[in-house]
Amino acid sequence: MEHIVAAILVILFETSSPSGVLWMLLYIIGLWKILTKSGLRGFWALIPGARDYQLARCAGRESEGKIYSLTGVGMILLNLTGSYLTRNMEYSGLESVSPLVIVNGLALLMLLLVRLIYHIRVWSGLISVYGVKKR
Amino acid sequence: MSQTRWIPAVLWGFLKRYSPEWQVEDIQAEMKRLATSGSATVMDEGLTVNLKDRTVTEFFQKKVLLRDIHMSIPQGHMVLLLGGSGAGKTTYLNAINGYEKAHAQVMLNSRNMYTQYKSMLYEVGFVPQSEMMRGKDTVQNTLLDAAKLRLPREVSAAQRKARVQEVMEIFGLQPVRNNLVEKLSGGQKKRLSISMEFISNPSLFILDEPDSGLDGVMARELFEQLRKIADSGKIVIVITHTPDRVIDLFDDVIVLAKDSARTGRLAFYGSIGDAKEFFHRDSMEQIVKSVNRKEEGGDGLADEFVMEYARKTNAEVAHG
Numbered sequence: 414m415e416h417i418v419a420a421i422l423v424i425l426f427e428t429s430s431p432s433g434v435l436w437m438l439l440y441i442i443g444l445w446k447i448l449t450k451s452g453l454r455g456f457w458a459l460i461p462g463a464r465d466y467q468l469a470r471c472a473g474r475e476s477e478g479k480i481y482s483l484t485g486v487g488m489i490l491l492n493l494t495g496s497y498l499t500r501n502m503e504y505s506g507l508e509s510v511s512p513l514v515i516v517n518g519l520a521l522l523m524l525l526l527v528r529l530i531y532h533i534r535v536w537s538g539l540i541s542v543y544g545v546k547k548r
Numbered sequence: 549m550s551q552t553r554w555i556p557a558v559l560w561g562f563l564k565r566y567s568p569e570w571q572v573e574d575i576q577a578e579m580k581r582l583a584t585s586g587s588a589t590v591m592d593e594g595l596t597v598n599l600k601d602r603t604v605t606e607f608f609q610k611k612v613l614l615r616d617i618h619m620s621i622p623q624g625h626m627v628l629l630l631g632g633s634g635a636g637k638t639t640y641l642n643a644i645n646g647y648e649k650a651h652a653q654v655m656l657n658s659r660n661m662y663t664q665y666k667s668m669l670y671e672v673g674f675v676p677q678s679e680m681m682r683g684k685d686t687v688q689n690t691l692l693d694a695a696k697l698r699l700p701r702e703v704s705a706a707q708r709k710a711r712v713q714e715v716m717e718i719f720g721l722q723p724v725r726n727n728l729v730e731k732l733s734g735g736q737k738k739r740l741s742i743s744m745e746f747i748s749n750p751s752l753f754i755l756d757e758p759d760s761g762l763d764g765v766m767a768r769e770l771f772e773q774l775r776k777i778a779d780s781g782k783i784v785i786v787i788t789h790t791p792d793r794v795i796d797l798f799d800d801v802i803v804l805a806k807d808s809a810r811t812g813r814l815a816f817y818g819s820i821g822d823a824k825e826f827f828h829r830d831s832m833e834q835i836v837k838s839v840n841r842k843e844e845g846g847d848g849l850a851d852e853f854v855m856e857y858a859r860k861t862n863a864e865v866a867h868g
Contacts, residue, residue, distance in 0.1 A: 446561025
């Protein structure tokens with residue numbers, strides 16, 4: 414049951430840690446308002462992946478938004494497979510780390526780097542749309 | 549990332565003093581609405597372009613490269629094509645000459661470029677940015693080869709030779725007719741490149757940066773040559789990144805700009821003087837800067853000018 418709750422939290426909030434969920438909740442609330450201000454529907458903030466794409470649209474970075482949202486979805490999937498593999502390893506009593514866990518971890522790291530690049534691109538666009546001009 | 553991004557999200561989302569510079573849906577809906585009206589009337593003599601869109605499918609998604617470009621260019625006009633990088637200048641030229649067909653109607657002297665493409669192939673001369681000539685050929689042989697390719701089969705060898713002589717005369721290549729292409733200066737190579745296309749006496753002449761690599765004097769000479777071609781009743785469309793040094797030679801300017809949806813749109817078509825008035829800028833370079841995106845060092849006003857121009861043309865259409 415605990416694992417299922419953790420998986421649901423990862424899918425919805427990209428994390429299962431209590432503090433992470435809190436930050437993410439605040440982010441979703443702020444994002445809802447940003448999307449509304451930009452003329453989009455706020456509920457997109459609730460949907461993993463789509464929230465990144467819609468944010469990129471607000472920033473005028475639609476093409477980057479596609480990859481940004483894909484990296485978000487990819488990270489959720491890799492987090493889920495990672496926790497599944499680790500749990501399996503614990504159940505089967507393996508002491509050494511399974512190669513699959515290492516591959517999963519490396520893939521996660523690479524995706525994180527790609528996401529960071531697109532994160533910077535999208536947020537720099539958002540800064541020029543929101544951050545500089547004050548009315 | 550996730551631990552800190554909530555701060556700007558909450559600030560920008562909740563504080564009233566932070567407002568986006570534009571709204572996603574608003575601007576796209578407005579632009580779509582403006583795009584639906586207006587089309588250029590087909591001229592008996594000249595080029596009429598009514599381009600609805602030019603799309604490509606990339607990663608299973610349709611991408612609009614150009615949208616709603618309508619204009620009529622009379623014969624004898626020399627037209628400058630302006631726009632920042634990625635605004636769709638080359639795509640537009642390829643759509644005009646039928647090389648990459650768009651969802652459009654392109655009429656040249658009352659003939660449809662798309663449906664009569666084969667018979668009109670040599671009605672259009674396209675000079676690319678980079679010269680495609682064999683260095684070991686002489687100027688005369690290069691032109692004779694071009695004549696063989698571009699003139700109809702029924703034209704005799706003597707007629708071809710006469711045409712080559714005529715073209716060499718026009719472009720001042722007679723003194724170097726026996727020189728190897730590789731020994732020519734930059735300006736001479738450009739003139740030869742243009743001559744090759746001019747062999748078939750096209751009604752529409754398109755040049756992609758013919759002055760690249762030329763100094764001011766040589767560039768001016770080249771554009772004066774193009775002006776003469778336009779004065780002989782042809783339409784000459786030129787892309788250049790240094791237009792201000794030769795702007796007095798042009799009649800009209802087309803300004804293409806990339807809108808917020810990254811689609812190439814028509815921001816202006818008209819005389820040089822009207823363009824300066826419309827954009828409130830003194831030079832063509834400043835006009836390009838005004839429509840370029842901010843991250844490209846521009847003023848980021850493409851959407852505003854595209855909409856303003858669409859409103860202006862729609863109002864003109866409404867008032868007849």
